[in-house]
Amino acid sequence: MLKNYLLIFWRNMTRNKVYAAINITGLAIGIASCILIYLYVQHELSYDKYFTKHDRIYRVVNNLIVEDEVEKASVTHAALAPGLAADFPEIETALRMINRNKQVLRLDEKAITIEHAFWADSNYFEVFDYKLLEGDPKAVLQEPNTMALSKDVAAKFFDDPMKAMYSTFRIGSQSYKVTGIFEPVDAAHMKPNVLTSMSTLPAEVRQNFKSNWFGTNSYTYVLLSDSKAAAGLQAKLPDFVKKRISPARGNTTERVELHLQALTDIHLNTDYLWEAFPVGKKSYIYIFSFVGIFILLIASINYMNLATARSVKRAKEVGLRKVVGADRSQLILQFLSESILLTVFSVFVALLLVELMLPTFNSLSDKNIASNYFLEPIFAASILGIALLIGLISGSYPALVLSHFKPADVLKGSTTPNSGSAVLRKGLVVLQFTISLVLIIGTIIVYSQMHYLKSQDLGFTKEQVLVVDIPSGDTTIVNQMPVIKEQLLKNPKITEATTTVMIPGETTGVIIFDVERNGTMAEKTMNTIFVDYEFLDLMDINLKAGRNFSKEIATDQENGFILNEAAANVLGWADPIGKRIGFSDTTAGRVVGVVKDFNYTSLHSPIEPLVIMLAPQNNGYLMARVSPNGITEAMDHMQETWSKFAPSHPMDYFFLDESFNKQYRAEEKMLTIFGYFSLLTIIIACMGLFGLASFTAEQRTREIGIRKVLGSSVSGIVMLLTKDFALLVMVAIVLASPIAWYGMQQWLQDFAYRTPISAWVFVASGLVALCLAIVTVSFKAARAAMTDPVKALRTE
Amino acid sequence: MEELVIDTKNLQKRYVTDTVETTALAGVDLKIAKGEFVAIMGPSGCGKSTLLNILGMLDSPSDGTFKFLGHDISRATERQRAKLRKENLGFVFQSFNLIDELTVEENIALPLAYLGVSKADTTKRVQEAMERMGIAHRRSHFPQQLSGGQQQRVAIARATVSNPALILADEPTGNLDSVHGREVMTLLSELNDAGTTVVMVTHSPSDAEYAHRIVNLFDGQIVTENVNVKRHAAELL
Ligand SMILES: Nc1ncnc2c1ncn2[C@@H]1O[C@H](COP(=O)(O)OP(=O)(O)O)[C@@H](O)[C@H]1O
């Protein structure tokens, strides 16, 4: 019997190629999209699960609270890890990681800048059990001047990365012997490339770390003896703060709160500052999952609609099978097995598609998903389950309709049987187009928001600014900065040069200031940046009152402060110039200038109060403004100057506008992926429409013939066939607009600066969908309308 | 007493569409014994097909009782009817009604598939049926590739392959020329001779000649029943 079903299925497919193609392509694209989204979501959800002790590892983070301001920081005091380990027996071991950011690794003549270097305690590999390709987890980071490299970094120096073992690299003034090579883990919230042993740090630094409860510099992780101990430990932390931290800190107004974060929670559930790597966003996981389900839904609807529309053609078969003794359940089984077969077939096509699209998808989504995913039994099982489910869902309605036919009715041949509810079919088409339109409108709004952000007046000019990362810790270079700046300006294509600790787009520092308020001094926490004399000029930041820092005025170095308007406002100073500001131990600090507000972090957030301080000797970046017509020349000159003054460091540079726009990367990534998927939904929906239009045209062949004989024109008939479908799309536009408007309004809440959602977005998307639908349908309608009426009437 | 294949009392069928109510059968009492060949005649629209469909359990009566081989059909479930149908009935239609996507051989094998007959047995019985109907050389053709007469022979082969107790034929010669029509009638009466009960709707008096008994239907009621003397005479000889 199954063989019989297969035969009928196969012959129906091969005899109705368009129908088969629409169904299989639609389902395959839908399933492929779903698989990609599944892999993405799965990858996002699998963060840090690689480590076998993941359920026992917690990160300790802290809230630093001053007045009502809370800074949630992922970096903690260096003394925290040893302190916790000593006080709590339920902590098996605790460890610190300190971010060293970018470092130049040297081996003989070879020097390569490597990102994401960390200092780590010696128990690192016992807690995080990376696969060590070389080395012993217990011994790797024990000794001073040792380090572990990821295989990828080792491969940059050696053709055979394992050869890196025991070779001695140099970073800055120190040398490090490689005592371990590890296989990097992609889905981990920390992806170190280089780990250097904490014991390398000078003894006085390590001593200081033991009791330093002021500076926060360490990521702190604890390994619990039992995953259930976390809640109990969390409850004891306030006491720990009271006993250990507060006394050591003396009477600062800043309070510390400690929190445990489950390791596997970090990637998606963190809103702490100073993360070493970009974190994920839970909302995107939801959005993507919905999009995946929607695409699949749209493809399944195609099957439902086409199968019921086509049911007329199979009515006779159903009648006959009943005549020879089939009961209804057997017929339901037959039609369900057809839909399941079709989906299983589509799954194979989909897997092929995924294989083809994976590299593109990886680069779009910044992931590194390997194509061996389907070897995982869970994946194979769930893909099979999904195929079954889609087959069942999309096949059940057609199966019910078809199996319901009464042989006495259908075998007469003259009447057309009821092929299911036409209203339902129309409703489903409306649903398909509503979903597509919501996605399209969403894409357009995301796009216009991105455009809006990039074209916003930030209050400074980010274009044409070259930024060079000054290698940290090399004081010889830092000391030469004034000379380097002078040298740079010798080239006419470089108009300005300055240094700064922080560039716009980065998180600023936060400092508690003493400020003058009603005659007395009061504390106020504000964002702070440290810059050089030329910073404001170079950035085109305008002064509103007072003056810029001046080399002629020696006191500026210690006592000059420049505020932004927001700071002046929040302090309630109508005339800020000359007002007292500083730290508790100084009294000479004065406001010398006020600048117009500029967006120094990102347009996600409104401009907060900012204090600008002078620190020419304390720099992170060298910036140069270059003329638009001389970028290459300016860069050559810069490179030449750099090599002269800092021959041991490769020049690591970027453009300010690029780095500033990087903070919208998450959104841009989403935009691209979103855009592709919405395109796919509309294509699949149109394919379904094409199929439906074919059947309508076929069913109405006779009517069309008669109308033509009676004198109707081709265009009249095209109109007749098209207008019903056009109406459905219009209903979808009406439904989709408020949904999309509401959803995007929510999304825009993430930004302090929002593009207005204008009506044209809805009108334009609606028109596009309508045109697509009309073109699709009228293509079919025109063919039907142009058929010779005599031929049409003969076919009966 | 002779065993009754069909026994109906006051069988009624009404169709209700929107506003109009059509009475297709207005109380039919009909008894058909095992081995009989009954022809049902009457003008178009008098309810012949309706009666046949009800007898074949493809449709249910609005009122009245119907016993099939002693089973009370009005109380049977859909599933039980499907079972009775596949085990005891064969249908032949005016418009052949073969499945276009199946070959001759596959069409004939279909009833056996629903009966759960083994593969070897199926092959054998389909082969026999095809040979009996003279269509074995067309086994792998599709219905559209056959003439009307050939299609009807395939349909008869399909109706008889499961050795049903009763064959219901609705104007089996209606779409055939007289030569092919006669061929079909010969096949049917041969089956009847071999013991199968046959109930046939027909417009053609010459076809009705093959039956033992002719039932005349008019406006949903049996108006006359005639014993076909010629056929009985032939049998007595
Ligand atoms: N499904 C149906 N719905 C409504 N009326 C029907 C239906 N089937 C048959 N009829 C009506 O019942 C009457 C008998 O039909 P039928 O049994 O097909 O006649 P015959 O086969 O004798 O030509 C006719 O008047 C016909 O119009």
Ligand SMILES: [Mg+2]
């Ligand atoms: Mg009839």
